[in-house]
Amino acid sequence: MTLNELKPGQSGKIVRVYANNLRKRIIDMGLTNGTTIKVKKLAPLGDPMEILIRGYFLTLRKAEAKTIEIERIGDKA
Amino acid sequence: MKRIALIGNPNSGKTTLFNGLTGSNQSVGNWPGVTVEKKVGKLKYDQFEAEIIDLPGVYSLSSISLEEEVTTQFILSKSMDLIINIVDASNIERNLFLTHQLLDSEIPMIIALNCMDIAKTKFEEINVPKMESLLGVPVVPITASKKFGLIELIRVIEVAKYEPRFPEKRYSNLIENTISKFESVLGDRLLATRFFEDGFKADKLSKRDSEFIKSLEVVLEEEKAKFDLDFDMVLPNERYNHILSICDQVITKKSVEIESTTDKIDKILTHRIFGLPLFLGIMFSVFFLAFGPVGTFITDGFVWLIEKFISLIAIGIENAGMASWVSSLVINGIFGGLSAVLGFLPQLTILFFFLSLLEDSGYMARAAFIMDRVLRKFGLSGKSFIPMLIGFGCSVPAMAATRTLDKPEDRKITTMIIPFISCGAKAPIYGIIAGAIFASHSYLVVFSMYIIGILVAIFSAVLFKKTILKGASANYIMELPEYRMPTAKNSFLHTWERVKGFLIKAGTILLGAFIIIWFLSYFGFVDGTFRLLLDEEIEFSLLGQLGKFLLPIFKPIGFSDWQSTVAILTGFVAKESIVGTLGILYGVAGDVLESGTLLYPALQAVFTPLQAYSFLVFALLTSPCIAAIAAMKKELGSWKWLLFAVLYELIIAYVAALLIYQLGSLGMGTLLSVLVFVIVIFIVFSTIRRVIKNKGKTCGSCSGCGVEGSCEKIKK
Numbered sequence A: 001m002t003l004n005e006l007k008p009g010q011s012g013k014i015v016r017v018y019a020n021n022l023r024k025r026i027i028d029m030g031l032t033n034g035t036t037i038k039v040k041k042l043a044p045l046g047d048p049m050e051i052l053i054r055g056y057f058l059t060l061r062k063a064e065a066k067t068i069e070i071e072r073i074g075d076k077a
Numbered sequence B: 001m002k003r004i005a006l007i008g009n010p011n012s013g014k015t016t017l018f019n020g021l022t023g024s025n026q027s028v029g030n031w032p033g034v035t036v037e038k039k040v041g042k043l044k045y046d047q048f049e050a051e052i053i054d055l056p057g058v059y060s061l062s063s064i065s066l067e068e069e070v071t072t073q074f075i076l077s078k079s080m081d082l083i084i085n086i087v088d089a090s091n092i093e094r095n096l097f098l099t100h101q102l103l104d105s106e107i108p109m110i111i112a113l114n115c116m117d118i119a120k121t122k123f124e125e126i127n128v129p130k131m132e133s134l135l136g137v138p139v140v141p142i143t144a145s146k147k148f149g150l151i152e153l154i155r156v157i158e159v160a161k162y163e164p165r166f167p168e169k170r171y172s173n174l175i176e177n178t179i180s181k182f183e184s185v186l187g188d189r190l191l192a193t194r195f196f197e198d199g200f201k202a203d204k205l206s207k208r209d210s211e212f213i214k215s216l217e218v219v220l221e222e223e224k225a226k227f228d229l230d231f232d233m234v235l236p237n238e239r240y241n242h243i244l245s246i247c248d249q250v251i252t253k254k255s256v257e258i259e260s261t262t263d264k265i266d267k268i269l270t271h272r273i274f275g276l277p278l279f280l281g282i283m284f285s286v287f288f289l290a291f292g293p294v295g296t297f298i299t300d301g302f303v304w305l306i307e308k309f310i311s312l313i314a315i316g317i318e319n320a321g322m323a324s325w326v327s328s329l330v331i332n333g334i335f336g337g338l339s340a341v342l343g344f345l346p347q348l349t350i351l352f353f354f355l356s357l358l359e360d361s362g363y364m365a366r367a368a369f370i371m372d373r374v375l376r377k378f379g380l381s382g383k384s385f386i387p388m389l390i391g392f393g394c395s396v397p398a399m400a401a402t403r404t405l406d407k408p409e410d411r412k413i414t415t416m417i418i419p420f421i422s423c424g425a426k427a428p429i430y431g432i433i434a435g436a437i438f439a440s441h442s443y444l445v446v447f448s449m450y451i452i453g454i455l456v457a458i459f460s461a462v463l464f465k466k467t468i469l470k471g472a473s474a475n476y477i478m479e480l481p482e483y484r485m486p487t488a489k490n491s492f493l494h495t496w497e498r499v500k501g502f503l504i505k506a507g508t509i510l511l512g513a514f515i516i517i518w519f520l521s522y523f524g525f526v527d528g529t530f531r532l533l534l535d536e537e538i539e540f541s542l543l544g545q546l547g548k549f550l551l552p553i554f555k556p557i558g559f560s561d562w563q564s565t566v567a568i569l570t571g572f573v574a575k576e577s578i579v580g581t582l583g584i585l586y587g588v589a590g591d592v593l594e595s596g597t598l599l600y601p602a603l604q605a606v607f608t609p610l611q612a613y614s615f616l617v618f619a620l621l622t623s624p625c626i627a628a629i630a631a632m633k634k635e636l637g638s639w640k641w642l643l644f645a646v647l648y649e650l651i652i653a654y655v656a657a658l659l660i661y662q663l664g665s666l667g668m669g670t671l672l673s674v675l676v677f678v679i680v681i682f683i684v685f686s687t688i689r690r691v692i693k694n695k696g697k698t699c700g701s702c703s704g705c706g707v708e709g710s711c712e713k714i715k716k
Helices: A023-028 B014-022 B066-077 B089-103 B116-122 B128-135 B150-159 B173-186 B189-207 B210-224 B231-250 B261-269 B275-291 B293-320 B324-342 B345-361 B363-376 B382-391 B395-404 B408-420 B424-466 B488-522 B535-540 B542-557 B562-571 B576-585 B596-606 B609-621 B626-636 B639-694 B708-715
Strands: A011-017 A036-042 A049-053 A056-060 A068-073 B002-008 B039-045 B048-054 B082-088 B109-114 B123-126 B139-141 B251-253 B477-480 B523-526 B529-532
Touching: A011 A023, A023 B231, A056 B089, B002 B014, B002 B066, B002 B089, B014 B039, B014 B048, B014 B082, B014 B150, B039 B150, B048 B150, B066 B189, B066 B395, B082 B089, B082 B150, B089 B109, B089 B116, B089 B231, B109 B128, B109 B150, B116 B123, B128 B139, B128 B231, B139 B150, B173 B189, B173 B210, B173 B231, B189 B210, B189 B231, B231 B251, B261 B275, B261 B363, B275 B293, B275 B345, B275 B363, B293 B324, B293 B345, B324 B488, B324 B529, B324 B576, B345 B363, B345 B424, B345 B488, B363 B382, B363 B477, B382 B395, B382 B408, B395 B408, B395 B626, B408 B424, B408 B626, B408 B639, B424 B576, B424 B596, B424 B609, B424 B639, B488 B523, B488 B542, B488 B562, B488 B576, B523 B535, B523 B542, B535 B542, B542 B562, B542 B639, B562 B576, B562 B609, B576 B596, B609 B639, B626 B639
Parallel strands: B002 B048, B002 B082, B082 B109, B109 B139
Antiparallel strands: A011 A036, A011 A068, A036 A049, A049 A056, A056 B477, B039 B048, B123 B251, B523 B529
């Protein structure tokens, strides 16, 4: 599954980042393979999404989130 | 003297540290990328002196925006003796990524571990000596906002070793081998690691001669085969693994994680349902405070003061018995125009102050987050929102703010549409003319100006994107910084920076303009002699002649006298001077500042409502003032683009005013206003509907989402 399919509150581990306009930046911001991501929320209009990664908050569009393959991991409350 | 560069992530408190070290009056903002150009200041402590260079914040040396490019190029040029790398201790994992990139150079380095106060609420402990030994460079804990640790930092700077550092081989053997292979061709470890990550994009390697490129390509292909992972992810992955092991050894996490203040605030401010109304409410409040009763009350008081001051000077001049042209110059020329401009200063100050509060607190990033969905419809990103918002105050800082946008196309589009956003300088034009002509409906007319400006800006953005700037596909990826309490000092500095810019403009360009206008309007040929004219002879003035000459061009859009033509012309010097000029030309100069209402009879005699509306629309949409044109030239980068932008704005303004006046003259005034109203409602409604309809399915079909290539990959 891809990152955009996660619902707020759910977490996942990055399996692969596919090509997109921002691939290099996404990697440098810490979205490397194996990193845990938690979706915090969606913007009031449904997009972009806010994620918690490496202890900080990052926002990105669903279009880019779709290019990030993840595997769902158990939800912590 | 030693040159010391400050390098760190956006929002790591870099500019605050710069101010702390140099004591200079620089602006600081809690908005990723406020430092748009490199700033230089001097550090003086006891006998020690050094030059401190503040560079735009970057997350990585792989730059994607123009301002990031400034930093990367500066580091690759290695033209500094020491790097102070600012690391936000509360966001240490990601901040250390850039640190690792910098550690691959041989430039001497010190780490300033900033925001220790926030870090202490997040972590149990940070073991600084351990961190020093793991990274191999001095680490100084500081809290720049509270000036804590600065003296210690300066002491470390003083005794630092200013000789090339030997970059430690900190990665796995496989990766170190690849780096040394690249290094053997490129001759530099830093450049080798840049090539590892960015390929030929690094340091413009693709522009080297073809033989060199070929030899490099051979090595690249050889090395690529050695890794299973995507090659551009190899080094970042290794770095982050390395960082994780450092963090594990250095940081003691708290046993119970507590909800941070930022979390609590964001639960409300970016709430799914309340987020949008709150955002609109905040924006409305800012403009209401600046331009509503409060702003008007302060402005009135301020104007009263100016008027007292000027009347004192006028009495002084009369008593001194100076030549008639001198008193005319001072009272009619300089003060007549200038007071109209200065009267506008309080409102602008209030606007700038609230904008800086929003920036410093971190809310602006949330505004971009909330607005991205809307602006994307027009081919822009949420980040374009900030420059456009600043555009309501003044186009000049707004255009400078476009440098935080990632793609050159996006920057061009945003820069070219900013002039349509009704800037603060245009407000007095609407206020006075609408007040005179439309009386009780004036606020509707003023409001419609803002709406027309926004609509034309949106229309132009879509037009540019569909035609001449097809490459634009505004990207959006942005960090939401932690909320911070804006400090009074930073907010006032920030506001002062912008107000100062406006005052300098008023004192130089505008002052010059008013003297020229005064000369042109008070001198002329009467019966063959060139002399100072009396007030009732103003028709014979040079400016009057020019206005009369150009009047035929403006007739079709409803201008009926040379005065309004001349006023519009002076608007190219500065929009504020349109009102001042009307004051001078209708011979009520000294009184305009006391109250706009004294201009009312003259305006009512000249303008019909339709003509007034056409005049306002033309003033709104036409080419911006000289200062903004200069800023536009800087951002667009070429005369060709500048000429295009200015011509485009002139033509749009003329066509819009022509349509309004000609259709209006056909007796369709009522019909037209109904039509416009319906269209506006329709646009707003359909946008909202589309946004709601598309909620949650951004990538319904693969075409046009900007990531087509990757969609296919996913399907596979």
